[in-house]
Amino acid sequence: MATPNRTQDHSPLLKPSHSHSSDEESGFLSHRTGTIWTAIAHIITGVMGAGVLSLGWSLAQLGWFFGPPAIVVFAATTVVSTSILSDCYRSPHSEYGPDRNASFTQAVNCYLGEKNQKICAVLLNESLYGNDIAYTIATATSMRAILKSNCYHEQGHDAACSYPDSIYMLLFGVVQIIMSQIPNFHDMAWLSVVAAIMSFAYSIIGLGLGFAKVIANGEIMGSIGGVPAASATDKVWLVFQGLGDIAFAYPYSIILLEIQDMLKSPPSERRTMKKASRSAIVITTFFYLCCGSFGYAAFENNTPGNLLTGFGFYEPYWLVDLANVCVVLHLVGGYQVFGQPVFALVETWFSERYPDSNFVNAFYQLKVPSLTTFQLNPFRLCFRTIYVVSTTGIAMLFPYFNEVLGVLGALNFWPLVVYFPVEMYSVQKKIVPWSRKWVALKAFNIGCFFVSAVGFIGSLEGLITAKLS
Template sequence: MSHTGMDTHGGGAGPDSGTATAGRSPSSSAEKTAREKSGTLWTVTAHIVALLVGSSVLAVVWTFAQLGWVAGPAVVVAISVVTYYSSALLADCYRDPDHLGGAVHGEYIDAVRSYLGPKSVAFCGIIQYSVLWAAMVGYTITSSASMCAVQSVNRFHRKWVGNDVGGGTSGVTYTVVFGAFQLLLSQLPSLENVAWLSVIAVATSFGYSSICLGLCAARWASHGDVRGTLAGAGAAVEDSWSEKVFNVLLAVGNIAISYIYAPVLFEIQDTLKTPPSESSTMKKASLYGLAMSAVFYLLLGISGYAAFGDDAPTNILTGAAFHEPFWLVDIANVCVVVHFLGAYQVIAQPVFARLEACVGGRWPESKFVTASYELRLLRRAPVAPAAVITMSPVKIVLRAAVIVATTLVAALMPFFNAVLSFIAALGFWPLAVYLPVRMHIARVKVRRGDARWWALQGASMALLVVAVGMGVASVRDMARRLKEAAPFKTVD
């Protein structure tokens, strides 16, 4: 084992976003060469789909049950359109034409600093990294619930065939197991190094989405009726209108969270090689990713709502919706876990990069921060070169601390739907609407009071009202569930 200087390619958002020295941008995108950037349209689309086809797929049937036959599909389409428009605005902000040489922004916060000034940086940073960390919590909760579902479905099958062995494992055990896997994966040096994880994540997301779709279609065909109502569950009961409103807001949040990839859009775009331009490739990737995701949400939501009606479960795979064929349900839940193993790292790598940059800037001379060690593995053949793994103490400690904290919070507050809606309320408006609109106005110099200015600001304010409603509904739901459920127990 040999001691070397700090590996500057060990961060998250890109090869140069490791522990930065004082005064150096953590992303250092301008220093990358075209050779170092290996991302393509398809790898970027894989990153996007890995993030979009997530937890909300499992909740989309319940979401349609709350919104009804009219609002359910309409919300999916509307949020898809809003997300594509805002992602296109952000993609154009990647290169700053007002800076010499067309400076690039490898992180969201760098673009905010360039276009909006330092006063907006703190607001952006707090929101962005809070959303990313909250999404890591949500992924951990979902994966733990899916692992628990495998166990419960198998126990139900054994009982059904007269061979019930009893016993079981608590949800917190599976939460810890998922966190342990992330401890290993977190040592991958950058977002470009987890492209293969995104490909696996996309494959497994299509796998469990297709299984969910097939199971719902089979259930629908078994009874032949189109269940559900135009206005959704609870609309016909006068005393339940307040509950109905809160459930609708939660449902909108469940859809909105699935489309939040703005916090890592610049990091993903920063992996693209040129030509063609990064913005044109990113827009195509966003269009393809959003289109594929919207098709899945619509197909699953429609077939699931037709099958279950207003009695749809909160999580289509972990509730009492399906127990047979048990092996197929098991495969779907395993696919969920594998998917989130990869998607977790896509959003975690930028968090790691920012923490390492902050620590590097605060203590640039510390040996603990600057040291790295090369671990040389044994050669497989006399002529084969030895494999070298670079390890840094600061990365190991910081990344482990983040994952341990994430795992602990997920075990304490395992509320599936409420957590999804809370993340959406926290991040959808500021990161996917407000800041993109402001940066676009600054970039193209839209004059205050112009028709385009009023249209953009009006749409932003309307979505703010929706986001506040989602936040109130999610906090209310979590507070209610905290009174009913004990910590360290998977619910929903």
């Protein structure tokens, strides 16, 4: 290894920004090369992931009357939330803070103060961390499904084809330890593009398999009220959990400002981000409605919790295998989309706290024969490895796909997708209390809180029941 290079390579995503002019002077603007297409790729990579596979099951709990409208409502909520949040990227030159808010927590501190920032930081990083746990579970499930699909094809659908999850979670963890050494968002645009293509691929395959099953059945199955339950109480829990799963499938507010901070200007980052958000949400909603609806229409009361791994589909087995391979490849990139903001936050904090530490700040040249030269930072290597190991360990303790998705989605939906963006927007626009706009925003806020609360209660009950059974 060569002499350590103390030039810091921390992501600018969570770097405190000051003013437009100071960014130009520091050369920071040279990092902002993103376009509407890279923004859409990052959004789809972060949004259209594991959640789409559970929507058939969610619609089965809600039924035809409430299921599809619920997806549309969550989509509309996300459009409103991302629109007002993108307005908060640039703040006025005033006592409120810097010109650019390059992260969600930085924006909260700018508009709502340090106390709210601390609360937000806990929720935000818990959400990012939780998404990576869910992606670890989903990846292992898909890897296992590939082996089961081949087994069923060779030995028949009644064969006892059973494989443990743990080994595949460990394999995914090893891959993520390597992928986590990608320095920051700016160096992983290619990974997001590949992941977005994979998400389209398996969503189209799932949609096609569901459509073919409906044609083979000769009818659209399902009912207005959804799957019957043993009791009214059980039905309520299942409906709540279904709402939690849908809530998990949409929000990306937690990474919106990081993505927006990558965009070049002109045109303004706000305009580009809003266009990218609307386009990505329309695309994902189309696939969500199709995959969810065809999944429920094909299997009715037997709709699996994961459309591609619950083995409603057995043949053609190679197509089921291909879809699950695409899921795995997508979630490799999706894991990094949610992990990189946490990496940047922790590494920036330690770098500022210990500016003279070689362990934290020094970079070492590692030459790989016939390949290229890599820059390794000891702290980055250790912290990111510990992060991946911890998400893998928790996933192995709670390998319950639908229940974990529901808990995470409902827990974070209201505070991060609705409350903080609405409050920041109200401060920025100086909305007068009891004005028409103020009342509309408060009603939006309160309504989303109740939906989030019931989703969390139902999903938590499902997780506890699954763990105890």
